[in-house]
Amino acid sequence: MVSESLTKLTWLAGATMTASLLVVLYKKLLACPAVNGIPLPPGPPARWFWDNALPRANIARTLSDWVSQYGPVISLRQGNHVIIVVGRVDAACDIMEKEGGALVDRPRSIAAGELLSNGMRILLEGSGERFRRLRKAVHTHLQPKAAETYQSLQMENARNVILDILDDPKHHQEHAERYAASVILRVTYGKSTPTANTDPEVVRIHKVLEHFQLAMRPGAHLIDRIPILKHLPGYGRDLISWHHEELQLFREQLNRVKGEMATEEASPSFVKTLIQHGSEHHLSNDEMSYLAGTLFGAGADTTAVAITNCIMAAACHPEAQARVQEELDMVVGPNRGTHLFSSPLFEDEESLPQLQAFIQEALRWKPVTPMGFPHRATKDIIWRGQCIPAGATVFGIHLAIARDPVAFPDAEKFDPQRWLDDEGNLRTDIRFFTFGFGRRVCPGQHVANRSIFVNLALLLWSFRIAENPRAPIDTNAFSDSVISHAAPFDAEFIPRMDRGALRSMMEKYGEIRE
Numbered sequence: 100m101v102s103e104s105l106t107k108l109t110w111l112a113g114a115t116m117t118a119s120l121l122v123v124l125y126k127k128l129l130a131c132p133a134v135n136g137i138p139l140p141p142g143p144p145a146r147w148f149w150d151n152a153l154p155r156a157n158i159a160r161t162l163s164d165w166v167s168q169y170g171p172v173i174s175l176r177q178g179n180h181v182i183i184v185v186g187r188v189d190a191a192c193d194i195m196e197k198e199g200g201a202l203v204d205r206p207r208s209i210a211a212g213e214l215l216s217n218g219m220r221i222l223l224e225g226s227g228e229r230f231r232r233l234r235k236a237v238h239t240h241l242q243p244k245a246a247e248t249y250q251s252l253q254m255e256n257a258r259n260v261i262l263d264i265l266d267d268p269k270h271h272q273e274h275a276e277r278y279a280a281s282v283i284l285r286v287t288y289g290k291s292t293p294t295a296n297t298d299p300e301v302v303r304i305h306k307v308l309e310h311f312q313l314a315m316r317p318g319a320h321l322i323d324r325i326p327i328l329k330h331l332p333g334y335g336r337d338l339i340s341w342h343h344e345e346l347q348l349f350r351e352q353l354n355r356v357k358g359e360m361a362t363e364e365a366s367p368s369f370v371k372t373l374i375q376h377g378s379e380h381h382l383s384n385d386e387m388s389y390l391a392g393t394l395f396g397a398g399a400d401t402t403a404v405a406i407t408n409c410i411m412a413a414a415c416h417p418e419a420q421a422r423v424q425e426e427l428d429m430v431v432g433p434n435r436g437t438h439l440f441s442s443p444l445f446e447d448e449e450s451l452p453q454l455q456a457f458i459q460e461a462l463r464w465k466p467v468t469p470m471g472f473p474h475r476a477t478k479d480i481i482w483r484g485q486c487i488p489a490g491a492t493v494f495g496i497h498l499a500i501a502r503d504p505v506a507f508p509d510a511e512k513f514d515p516q517r518w519l520d521d522e523g524n525l526r527t528d529i530r531f532f533t534f535g536f537g538r539r540v541c542p543g544q545h546v547a548n549r550s551i552f553v554n555l556a557l558l559l560w561s562f563r564i565a566e567n568p569r570a571p572i573d574t575n576a577f578s579d580s581v582i583s584h585a586a587p588f589d590a591e592f593i594p595r596m597d598r599g600a601l602r603s604m605m606e607k608y609g610e611i612r613e
């Protein structure tokens with residue numbers, strides 16, 4: 100009897116000790132709130148190693164709510180891995196921009212980076228020598244001086260959008276997609292034949308994008324939390340087969356330009372220059388194929404979404420739209436000069452602050468990439484007495500920053516005037532981060548900004564865009580993905596001048612350029 104009680108007691112003591120040890124271990128590994136005595140930013144409770152620290156659905160929205168609840172910078176724990184979320188403008192300036200040198204790196208991404216991209220996608224490339232080579236090659240072709248040379252093809256394609264909308268207003272979102280695809284294919288590969296969304300090449304590229312979005316979604320692949328799964332036979336078969344599909348497509352596209360160069364038929368393009376200067380950039384054939392292929396992935400969908408979000412903003416905010424049109428009528432007028440140049444031109448941009456403010460506000464109102472892309476800290480960053488530890492994954496959450504109540508009072512309200520000073524000039528003291536942060540800022544921003552400007556200038560000059568009273572727009576119906584797409588929505592495009600005159604003006608541009 101005594102010995103039985105003793106055994107029970109010993110067992111109980113053992114169990115209690117094990118439990119205490121586990122609690123201590125848990126506290127040490129999971130709940131430790133400080134690094135070298137400096138606390139981590141506040142945040143929700145830690146998760147276990149295999150559990151995803153990021154919310155499963157509505158990621159950007161939930162993180163924005165957590166920023167409002169816990170503070171401008173928050174930390175999440177997944178095992179001993181720290182995820183930092185930066186959610187306000189001044190914190191983004193201090194951390195993502197001023198400390199940009201410590202945030203050039205990307206976190207390891209097994210699903211999207213290693214299996215799908217085989218380590219060749221610039222967007223997911225870690226900092227280092229290879230990244231610098233890729234970035235330099237892209238920068239050379241997309242920096243402001245180079246971007247200026249694409250204006251003419253952007254104007255031509257933006258005019259086609261007006262014609263497409265005159266013919267078929269219902270599919271305005273597809274027209275924006277076609278615009279973006281045409282421009283990127285021309286910039287990247289010199290493709291000068293008209294592009295349709297149904298072109299086999301475009302369909303294949305959209306598949307590539309779909310796969311990328313699936314692989315990128317945080318928490319979608321267990322392997323990103325448990326890397327050992329990579330060695331499990333058959334694991335990630337889909338991702339690997341998608342990689343072969345995209346590599347094949349990117350190689351074919353590069354080879355087509357090579358063929359055109361051999362017969363001296365190649366138009367100027369990113370790939371042509373890359374091939375000519377390939378040895379300077381030290382890039383292999385497959386690296387060049389991927390770099391060019393992923394430009395489309397990075398630039399087409401984003402540009403189309405930005406244009407569509409501006410159209411939605413115009414339809415939902417008639418007063419804001421009317422102010423832009425008043426300005427357009429004053430600067431451009433319905434009768435400026437003769438027929439051809441009476442519509443807006445790139446040179447008008449500086450004289451159109453209302454339009455610029457409208458675009459800034461639309462991109463803030465509905466950020467194109469609500470959760471941004473992850474960076475990785477390569478050294479401890481101390482911000483206001485809190486530590487962002489080396490090795491942490493750092494997100495600048497665009498949606499949370501867009502809702503910063505100090506930088507953007509009444510942040511849910513669509514108000515382009517917030518971007519203008521008392522003299523009606525664009526303010527230089529506020530900013531949003533549509534194109535990301537620091538040294539990873541989008542290298543395509545100069546091309547993208549010109550695309551958004553020329554499309555909106557032509558659209559708002561040509562049409563009054565209105566909500567269809569029988570089909571009100573649900574401004575919250577957006578996909579929960581890295582690039583967030585508006586659900587299909589109806590808008591009315593009412594020509595602001597005679598339809599025939601508008602059509603002939605849009606058609607003439609191409610002829611006169613010939």
Ligand code: HEM
Nearest residue numbers: 221222397398401402405467472534535536539541543547
């Ligand atoms: C409105 C259109 C666009 C938006 C909103 C956008 C947004 C972004 C964002 C948020 C990033 C990540 C920045 C970061 O890591 O902090 C990025 C990266 C990138 N973008 Fe864009 N982008 C647009 C258009 C374009 C275009 C037109 C191109 C190419 C022609 C392009 C090429 C790239 C590339 C290559 C990267 C990877 C850069 C790197 O990881 O170092 N983007 N973009």
